Amino acid sequence: NKTSSSNFIKTIVEADLKAGKVSEIVTRFPPEPNGYLHIGHAKSICLNFELADEYKGKTNLRFDDTNPLKEDTEYVDAIQEDVRWLGFEWDDLRFASDYFEEMYNRAVLLIKKGKAYVCDLSAEQMRETRGTLTEPGQDSPHRNRSVEENLDLFARMRAGEFKDGEKVLRAKIDMGSPNITLRDPVLYRISHTHHHRTGDAWCIYPMYDYAHPLGDAIEGISHSICTLEFEDHRPLYDWVVAECEMDAEPHQYEFARLNLTNTIMSKRYLKMLVDEGVVDAWDDPRMPTVSGLRRKGFTPEAIRAFCREIGVSRAYSVVDERMLEHFIREDLKLKALRTMAVIKPLKVVITNYPEGQVEMLDAENNAENEAMGVRQIPFSREIYIEQDDFMENPPSKYFRLFPGNEVRLKHAYFITCQEVIKDAEGRVVELRCTYDPETKSGSGFTGRKVKGTIHWVEASQAIPAEFRLFEPLLLDAEDEDDDKPFLERINPNSMEVLEGFVEPNMKDAEGNDKFQFFRHGYFNVDPKLSGQDRIVFNRIVSLKSSFDV
Numbered sequence: 147n148k149t150s151s152s153n154f155i156k157t158i159v160e161a162d163l164k165a166g167k168v169s170e171i172v173t174r175f176p177p178e179p180n181g182y183l184h185i186g187h188a189k190s191i192c193l194n195f196e197l198a199d200e201y202k203g204k205t206n207l208r209f210d211d212t213n214p215l216k217e218d219t220e221y222v223d224a225i226q227e228d229v230r231w232l233g234f235e236w237d238d239l240r241f242a243s244d245y246f247e248e249m250y251n252r253a254v255l256l257i258k259k260g261k262a263y264v265c266d267l268s269a270e271q272m273r274e275t276r277g278t279l280t281e282p283g284q285d286s287p288h289r290n291r292s293v294e295e296n297l298d299l300f301a302r303m304r305a306g307e308f309k310d311g312e313k314v315l316r317a318k319i320d321m322g323s324p325n326i327t328l329r330d331p332v333l334y335r336i337s338h339t340h341h342h343r344t345g346d347a348w349c350i351y352p353m354y355d356y357a358h359p360l361g362d363a364i365e366g367i368s369h370s371i372c373t374l375e376f377e378d379h380r381p382l383y384d385w386v387v388a389e390c391e392m393d394a395e396p397h398q399y400e401f402a403r404l405n406l407t408n409t410i411m412s413k414r415y416l417k418m419l420v421d422e423g424v425v426d427a428w429d430d431p432r433m434p435t436v437s438g439l440r441r442k443g444f445t446p447e448a449i450r451a452f453c454r455e456i457g458v459s460r461a462y463s464v465v466d467e468r469m470l471e472h473f474i475r476e477d478l479k480l481k482a483l484r485t486m487a488v489i490k491p492l493k494v495v496i497t498n499y500p501e502g503q504v505e506m507l508d509a510e511n512n513a514e515n516e517a518m519g520v521r522q523i524p525f526s527r528e529i530y531i532e533q534d535d536f537m538e539n540p541p542s543k544y545f546r547l548f549p550g551n552e553v554r555l556k557h558a559y560f561i562t563c564q565e566v567i568k569d570a571e572g573r574v575v576e577l578r579c580t581y582d583p584e585t586k587s588g589s590g591f592t593g594r595k596v597k598g599t600i601h602w603v604e605a606s607q608a609i610p611a612e613f614r615l616f617e618p619l620l621l622d623a624e625d626e627d628d629d630k631p632f633l634e635r636i637n638p639n640s641m642e643v644l645e646g647f648v649e650p651n652m653k654d655a656e657g658n659d660k661f662q663f664f665r666h667g668y669f670n671v672d673p674k675l676s677g678q679d680r681i682v683f684n685r686i687v688s689l690k691s692s693f694d695v
């Protein structure tokens with residue numbers, strides 16, 4: 147079911163269609179190419195694309211590339227890849243920079259109408275004269291420049307006669323407005339910066355509040371959906387559309403951004419993590435980026451289901467990250483091959499099993515999905531088990547291996563621990579066990595019961611593998627305004643790398659293949675690190691969660 151449940155934006159859309167206010171639903175997803183997309187962007191992507199889809203409309207991907215200092219084609223490419231991977235295809239690919247000439251012409255129109263002026267105040271002076279919530283702002287000394295002088299100065303700004311920050315073009319609205327956004331906002335600034343698309347053609351760049359409504363109007367966007375911080379900007383949005391005399395009349399609607407527990411989403415911080423080498427790249431599996439989630443092993447289906455479930459509203463909220471994890475478990479539960487991996491190996495020798503013999507045992511591929519069939523796994527005298535499945539001096543209620551105790555080996559036999567071998571330092575390095583041939587799995591043996599079932603991998607054919615287990619990148623990540631410097635809030639244990647073994651049938655596993663490792667959780671083959679002689683598994687999520695949707 148691709149259709150999301152009702153929400154306030156759909157109510158608006160349906161009313162607009164019914165009233166004939168719009169004939170077609172046209173939305174856009176407008177990322178700034180200054181970083182990689184994160185899970186918050188995914189919410190906006192799903193909202194915009196699915197909304198248009200449901201009403202047989204269109205969605206553009208528009209790069210909001212008006213700030214060349216921070217933008218790069220690397221991000222342009224990555225964003226397109228991520229949107230497609232999430233399962234969406236845009237109607238038109240646009241760039242705000244496609245419209246620079248038209249935006250310039252509309253600014254000239256504003257000047258001619260006496261609605262914009264060139265101002266020489268510095269950024270700081272403008273801040274000082276903007277006023278506060280309770281105090282009106284003060285008029286700039288340049289507010290009453292003549293139309294001719296403004297036209298001349300604006301043309302010279304474009305021609306490159308002034309340095310960065312020397313002049314700006316401001317809208318002439320109302321310095322006494324209770325809405326600070328309307329106190330003569332800046333429309334253009336000077337920035338002698340090379341642009342990744344327009345090169346050095348421009349040294350003045352439009353501000354978001356000017357460029358965005360014009361881009362929407364040019365593209366015939368019917369519903370321009372943005373996050374709540376822009377609510378105060380809506381009157382300015384409408385002012386720009388009206389005063390620039392655009393043919394189309396797009397409207398802005400705001401929704402609450404996605405916040406996730408333990409997760410930082412601001413691109414500024416994410417970039418810092420990359421630049422400081424805290425993570426290996428934007429797609430590090432610990433990152434909340436779309437590419438990081440992909441590399442960790444999340445699927446587009448799980449992300450889309452998550453976005454549908456959280457819905458769209460105007461109320462501030464923080465979503466529990468375990469809800470995102472719930473959806474990947476749900477998606478993989480019946481799809482992923484369930485196999486055995488030993489991530490902290492301990493050698494076990496089964497002393498009464500014939501030397502040199504290897505038998506093949508049947509193992510179901512997915513206990514909840516019979517259709518996935520059965521595979522054969524080898525069993526012999528030497529196997530690996532998990533170090534944590536043995537204790538020399540166990541507490542009561544410990545049902546795994548300890549001297550004298552019997553456990554079930556998943557898909558195989560019961561074994562009993564007879565002897566513990568230690569190295570010179572006293573560390574347990576090997577166990578000697580015996581097995582009972584009567585207890586073979588699937589044989590219907592009912593002679594006695596054991597309380598513990600553990601997993602294992604046959605030693606001679608086991609494939610060495612690396613396992614990466616993750617914890618949140620940041621301690622106290624919710625608190626974006628925390629006084630503590632950002633880099634001091636990084637969790638030093640955000641990744642644990644372990645060397646163990648997987649079943650031999652994993653030799654053909656490829657990048658992004660996903661598995662459930664018995665008792666350990668869901669894992670993804672890291673597509674970047676796995677290769678010819680190396681296989682690296684990222685843990686997507688453990689098996690259990692206390693979280694229910």
Ligand code: ATP
Nearest residue numbers: 176177178186187189190372373403404411412413
């Ligand atoms: P950030 O603050 O993370 O840098 P941004 O809003 O500056 O994000 P943009 O590239 O401008 O990044 O965002 C593109 C679109 O994605 C915008 O429409 C924005 O509203 C939306 N968006 C960004 N973050 C979130 C979020 N956490 N939840 C929902 N939508 C978001």
Ligand code: MG
Nearest residue numbers: 177178210354
């Ligand atoms: Mg933005």
Ligand code: MG
Nearest residue numbers: 178412413414
């Ligand atoms: Mg931003």
